Amino acid sequence: MEILEAYDLTGSYRAAADLAGVDHHTVKRYVLLRGKGSDPTRRQQRPKMIDEFMPKIEELVERSGGRIGADRVHEKITAMGFTGTDRTTRRAVAAAKASYQAGHRRVFRPWIAEPGLWMQWDWGDGPKIAGRRTWLWCAWLAWSRYRVVIPVLDKTLPTIATCLDMTLRQLGGAPTYALTDNERTVTTDHIARIPVRNRQIIEIGHHYGLTIRTCLPADPQSKGGSEATVRIAKRDLVPTEVNLRPAYQNFGELEQACTAFTTEVNGKVHRAIRRPPAQALAEERHRLHRLPEAPFTAALGTTRKVAADATISVDAVRYSVPHQLAGTTIWARFHGDELVVTAITEDGAMEATRHQRSTPGNPSIKNEHYPPRPDHDSQRVPKATSAEEAAFLALGPGAAAWLTEAATCGARRIRPKMAEAIQLAKLHGTAEVDRALGTAAIAGRFAENDLISILDHHIGRHIPEPTRASENHSLQPGTSAWSRFGVAPEGDEH
Template sequence: MAGCDHHTVARYVKLREAGQSPQSRTHRARPIDEYLPKIEELVARSGGRVRADVVHRRITAMGFLGGERTTRRAVAEVKARFQAGKRRVFRPWIPEPGLWLQFDWGEGPRIGGRRTSLWCAWLAWSRFRVVIPTFDKTLPTVVACLDATLRRIGGVPAYVLTDNEKTVTVEHVADIAVRNPQIVEVARHYGMTIRTCVPADPQSKGGSENTVKIAKADLVPTSANLLEDYRTFAELETACRRFTDDVNSRVHRETRRRPAEAVGEERVRLHPLPARPFTVAFGTTRRVNWDATISVDGVRYSVPHQLVDSRVWARFHGDELIVTAVGETGPAEVARHLRSTPGRPSITDAHYPPRAGKDGDRTPRANTAAEAAFLALGPGAAAWLVEAAAAGTRRVRHKMAEAVALAKLHGVAAVDQALGVAAVAGRFADNDLIRILAHQAGADNGEPIRASETHSLQPGTSAWANFGTSSGRNL
């Protein structure tokens, strides 16, 4: 019935009579057991990452005669015991409203071959996220992003948790982080405390790590999301703003609430936000001149024309000049120029409003009733006036009045078309407009006459047939 040898049955019966479990089996000695201490040493020294084939080569050199399959089983058992003793167990973190804000950096998309970074902030209790694109991760940029984040949230939390970058932590002494004095001054200005995670331990700030992962998945073009490349930095800013609006208006899986609604409740627990942002790190102040430029080291740099007669901050970062302005939503970068030299101003056309015309040209604008009646004919009339004035045409006003009178007979569309043809062909003489109108009217009645092989406009030689005759002499 058992399908096995009677000795096996006798052994199980003996175990039952002795009160032992039949399932328990005594460990039998294996040839690899004497090499287990070496295997445990190799696994511990590698942190549980050593490969079984590497271990097999080591113990074979020591005299092991078994196969690689036996070594793989032994290494798997040792690794399992090692991981069981090293496994980290976390107590669930239950955040309180108004206490923690976390931020981290993510690699952004390239714009014109230039690298960008994504500032990713996460308010722990309400799960409210803020993503801001930047060109660098310097201390002024960190301060600007932090101020913009706090103003979107509407308050200041008690603690801010981030990574150990040089803008926050200068060095570690006996595993104690030494803060950057400037970031401490920034935290004192806003009334909060800067904390940093354990170095090289991203699990200690998982909230911001997930924010970076989600933001990169939706904003950085990859083969998975099929996003197109960003042509300008403004397009990336618009995409980041749209992304934050979407994730904050979506019901969160953990809290079953929309972060945009939960942050309103958490805002009651936040500290009040200072009316003036921290501007010391933005550089030196400059007044914007009437021509939308500032002067730095004797060189003029342009800024957006909306900032005329206002104050901005300018600083050099490497070979670039960065201009920062403080608006209703906090500080923001408004211009960036390559460092120039005196006598060579750096002007960006995008900082100025579009011009109505080029090279001194102006769009016709009516100042009298007669001019308004003529320009009302259409774009052909405006083109005719511009070209006729440039050609020095005489009696322009008389010809304009004549065109208005002809429009009553031939129609506005026909006269406007004729004026456009006259402007292109340079026909501004008297009666030229009437001839063009007559040609247009005749062209509509039939096909135009075209030269062919059977008909020619060249004069013939028939008049020379009677040359030298009496009739020819009479002629």
Template sequence: MKSAEEIMEILDAYDLTGSFRDAGELAGCSHHTVKHYVDRRAAGGELDQTAARLQLIDEYLPKVEEWVERSFGKVRADVAHEKLVALGYKGSERTTRRAVAKVKASYRSGRVRVHRPWVTEPGMWLQYDYGDGPVVDGVKTVLFVAWLAWSRFRVVLPLRDKTMPSVFAALDVTFRRLGGVPTYVLTDNEKTVTVEHIAGIPVRNQQLVTFAEHYSVVVHTCVPADPASKGGTEASVKISKADLVPKDTNLREEYASFAELEAACEAFCEKVNTRAHRTTKRPPIEMLAEERARLHPVPARAHTVAFGTTRMVPANTPMVMFESGQYSVPHTLLGATVWVRTHGVGEDEWVVIVHVGDDGPIEVARHRRATPGTPKIDDGHFPPQPSGPLDRQPRAKNAAESEFLDLGEGARLWLVEAAAAGTPRMRVKMTEALALAKLFDPVEVDWALGHAAVHGRFAEADLSSILDHHARQPGTGEHRASEDSSLTQGTAAWARLGQRSTADGDGEVTR
């Protein structure tokens, strides 16, 4: 086969001489060769095309086209070959594969989806999607990936799940990181967004509607099972998973805690948002500074759904139930409504309780995960408890009891000990004590009551007997140590130890 330069020389020689033989002598080839290339030039290259030959599969092509149409271009060549053999086809499987591929290409030629370049506007569109996150402490996580269309700014947050409180909390964090709220939000048809489709029209979740009204944003969903309608986040999810999920390709180790995963997501966002994007040739964080002027302000308070599931605090017990566990809240919230959600996984999992009051949302409690039958209690959430059955203190209920208890601590002690001993006619004895307090010094009566309580003397005349004995004692009736006297026992009795005892005239025995 001649090269391109040789062919050009042959044609040039023919144009110069006008003779096949002369041109062949000048070009150093046969005059038949000269004629071939001259005729090919005159025919516009059509002579190079080989003639189509009949093949064994030609008579079966209508059937192959039928199978491709019925399967919407998804029928496999090996399956088609088996069906053709059953119909009497004698050709090879290789010929079948070529025929099926040719029919499929013809089928798709008129059905190719043509993508028009999307020219975005600043502050208009935010897309978000989810990706399978890494396993932390045996629990699978979710990666929430948001993508601001114009600036290409990305926000990646780890979530425990895709429940409504988790998703709305992630959106609130995203808006605050962006510094504003876009006009539209585009996402998939999750149950948190779309309840159902009627005649192809998505029916929005009612809680999503209130969320969108709170942030002044319009939520749209893509066509079901059509990832191409939100390709920005699809690519962002793919890149995020490739970098954050431990694989052999990124050599990333397993995460020891949920907090470590959160730190990795923040580091990833900082990396991708500070380097130049391949489309805009500018770092997304610089473009975000320009786009913020087109974003709407973020409400000062987050939507309550972002705080979790609502729970009503009972009127007499500051405990709330959440996922089969009990958790304490401050007793000042009795009868109030709180929001409960979880944050983190494994050892880093917390149950967060938020109350929205006049001053806005405030986190009022944070507990570790409770198990059924083992509530999580913070002693600071409860007021000082009244005295229990082991430490009950007397409290006056009427004037007589108040007057008796006013005598002092001795009277209180007498009341407690006498009641414990089951003393009969206690009220009569309390009245007698008050009468004695008018005849004697009330301090002496209180001392006598305390003395009687210590020694268990609760009979009728015990109190007056103690007062009488106390009054007959010299001084105050108390023995005190001094320079002339001691409180130690004397040794005079030991002097007679060992002496014989003798009986006197009266029959008494002396030692």
């Protein structure tokens, strides 16, 4: 601009060059470019070695729909006589693809979600727990951006029914549509690009008043919301070197992590709606359909009544379930070599436990299904049933320990000795007698007068001073007996 301004002022190439400090040929070139309407600052393209091969490159890009690679293009034009490097070819192919995409770019109509209309779900690979693979069910309510993440051990249709019921009950209702991928559990076939639905998934949708829809094959743009939910869940929940999350010891830890993740992401302000999804969900619930009282159970298996010992019988084999389910009805089904037990809780249908398939005569019982069992021998606590027993146990923990140990050893005259301890407590104090009883319990001394002896020892009675040897007194018998050694007695000639 300074060069052109100097030329406009002087009207001479050389004068403008002196003012701008450049060569007068440069002034002339800029003035001529401005006269043609061109940008003087734009760099002119010089002829390149690959220019004569550009028509062929554009043809290859067009024929492949923009999918051909630069290395393949380089092989073809090299055979045609191109002697340049593959770097030059990559630049030319990138320019040709950019031009092709500009004329074939897919234009998306912005999707304005309506409240209570759309929900999406997808699957993500979960962490391995004890060498076993897991998956993450990731659901997303489009309008409020509310997310639900549930860990599972398989992707079968009963598991989908369970996860769908748990998700809808967390949302507080059912939307009109649910969009997902074209897996076999949802779409069994495609005929003329028309998806053929699995009849069981249709029954599940009818139970909740939900219409199941699927995205176009190989078209992730049609369900980008659930894809983003999967990506975020895998980033935060699957242990990697980036998030520094430690490995999960059991499946329960993964369930707790997913619950914490769901609470956290739904409590943060979402960038698109400028408020927490949990707050938006409270407003969207008014547009959701009411859920049925009972979950969909037709796909969960056969019903079983849980016995009082928290077990069920399947094919003449007893399997344990969590003791909280005793007396309730559950659903059991086999998935491969595993028995899957599903229970109905306040939050909907949820998987209760899994067992490896067993055979008759070999019950499958898990210790974690039962509460901790007390050790009746070592943890039994005495309870008074009379005034005398209450008075004795009131002495303290030593009295309770003495009674327990004495009864275990089969000591005689326990009741009179208890009465004696009560009388001694009036004379010497409760603390001293309780201490003596505890010592007797530890030492196993339950005979007559043992308690009095221990009590006297504790309070310092009848304890003589220890005897210490000195030079004046010794226990050595002496050497006087040796003085007559070798001397014959009288009357003995020998």
